[in-house]
Amino acid sequence: MNIDQNTALYGVIGNPVRHSLGPVMHNAAFSAAMINAVYLAFEVEDIKASLQGMAALGIKGLSVTTPFKSAVIPFLDEMDPLAVRIGAVNTIVNREGRLKGYDTDATGAVKALEEKMVLKGLHSMIIGAGGAARAIGFSLKERGVRISIANRSPQRGASLARDLDCPYLPLNRTGVKKVDLLVQTTPVGMFPHEGESPVSEEMFHEDLVAMDIIYNPRETTFLKMAKARGAATIDGLGMFVHQGAEQFLLWTGVDPPFEIMYRAVESRLGESST
Ligand SMILES: NC(=O)c1ccc[n+]([C@@H]2O[C@H](COP(=O)([O-])OP(=O)(O)OC[C@H]3O[C@@H](n4cnc5c(N)ncnc54)[C@H](OP(=O)(O)O)[C@@H]3O)[C@@H](O)[C@H]2O)c1
Incomplete structure (x- = not known):
């Protein structure tokens, strides 16, 4: 150069x-x-x-x-x-x-998902309610995906759920809902939270697609847990x-x-x- x-x-x-x-x-x-x-x-x-x-x-x-x-x-x-x-x-x-x-986060996430699956009609849960969750939530909704939001702080989670006109769940109650697509958007899993996952393994099942938007490390604990329970996984690099x-x-x-x-x-x- x-x-x-x-x-x-x-x-x-x-x-x-x-x-x-x-x-x-x-x-x-x-x-x-x-x-x-x-x-x-x-x-x-x-x-x-x-x-x-x-x-x-x-x-x-x-x-x-x-x-x-x-x-x-x-x-x-x-x-x-x-x-x-x-x-x-x-x-x-x-x-x-x-x-x-x-x-461009919204388009980026949806393109990465659409490379792997048809989105319309899916039931999804987004973990987190920050900027990336907002972008992904709006673009998934536009594609006809049903959404629920799970977040650590109820105020932020409920506020995004209100904007998306969808249900809010506290992080420790995510297991009560069975979804087809789980999108992890918190920094939990990257430095200094490697080795941690924001949800427990009961969330994962064989018919699930689990996406973590963290790309470093590529295989987060969340994705390792998903894989171990037979779910399909998508990392954040795409x-x-x-x-x-x-x-x-x-x-x-x-x-x-x-x-x-x-x-x-x-x-x-x-x-x-x-
Ligand atoms: N692959 C990509 O292209 C791409 C693009 C954008 C972002 N990202 C990644 O996505 C992540 C989030 O980015 P962002 O811009 O959305 O950040 P943000 O606006 O700061 O939001 C962070 C979210 O994570 C939650 N959170 C933070 N620490 C947590 C913890 N210890 N336990 C549980 N929840 C926690 C926050 O919950 P509270 O509301 O309770 O604070 C909030 O909902 C970052 O890791 C970023 O690198 C990747």
């Missing part, structure tokens, strides 16, 4: 952010598509100043990760309607100094690359090199687990 006076800058803002594999994925994509651009990780604290900096420096696009997916909204000039409905932004596009927010591919398209207008992006992240994950 040649960095010169015309190199465009992209990146991810979050805190913490050093674990992000966004740079691995997007730099592989820029290189494969022969786009003169680099993508860096910015661990930030002041979100207003960060977005002012984005506009002032002409940073062309940013991914947004925890804990800023809602916090960025007041500082944007424009929002895509899907991001408005979800109430979260994971992608910012800078078009001549105007910052527009999008959500969603991560699909949401990244959607970002790449929004930023560049170029068809994303999906396979290259997938392999770049997969091989880095392979290195870190050895």
Whole structure:
């Protein structure tokens, strides 16, 4: 890669952010598509100043990760309607100094699921009620999936359930409901919660598809428990690359090199687990 006076800058803002594999994925994509651009990780604290900096420096696009997916909204000039409905932004596009927010988590999750199954008519349960759960909940509902929400804090869980017009269950009562699709969206299972699962093994059965949106580690305790009880499993890598591919398209207008992006992240994950 040649960095010169015309190199465009992209990146991810979050805190913490050093674990992000966004740079691995997007730099592989820029290189494969022969786009003169680099993508860096910015661990930030002041979100207003960060977005002012984005506009002032002409940073062309940013991914947004925890804990800023809602916090960025007041500082944007424009929002895509899907991001408005979800109430979260994971992608910012800078078009001549105007910052527009999008959500690509919803599409990413649904594409990863639709690669494996037909969604319409399924009964699902989403574990968690944060930004990712919101995005996935809205997009599953649009696909005709019945949903229930299980979350640690009743207030947040009930609030998302209200917005989705669906039932809420406390985390310790998830076993009372038999579902076809279980989507795990909490950070439980990744550092520093490896070895933990937010639900107990009675949730898993042979007719279930269990998806964990965590991609590092690829096989979380939740997925190990699901597999042991005969459920089909989907890890978080497909969603991560699909949401990244959607970002790449929004930023560049170029068809994303999906396979290259997938392999770049997969091989880095392979290195870190050895
Ligand atoms: N694969 C992908 O492309 C992708 C995309 C987006 C996010 N993610 C992953 O998804 C996870 C969540 O992201 P997010 O943006 O939705 O985060 P978030 O908005 O902070 O929400 C986190 C959710 O997890 C719950 N939670 C946190 N710690 C918990 C614990 N110890 N026990 C039980 N529940 C707990 C929270 O419950 P309370 O309401 O009780 O606090 C909340 O519902 C992260 O691990 C992130 O890396 C993956």
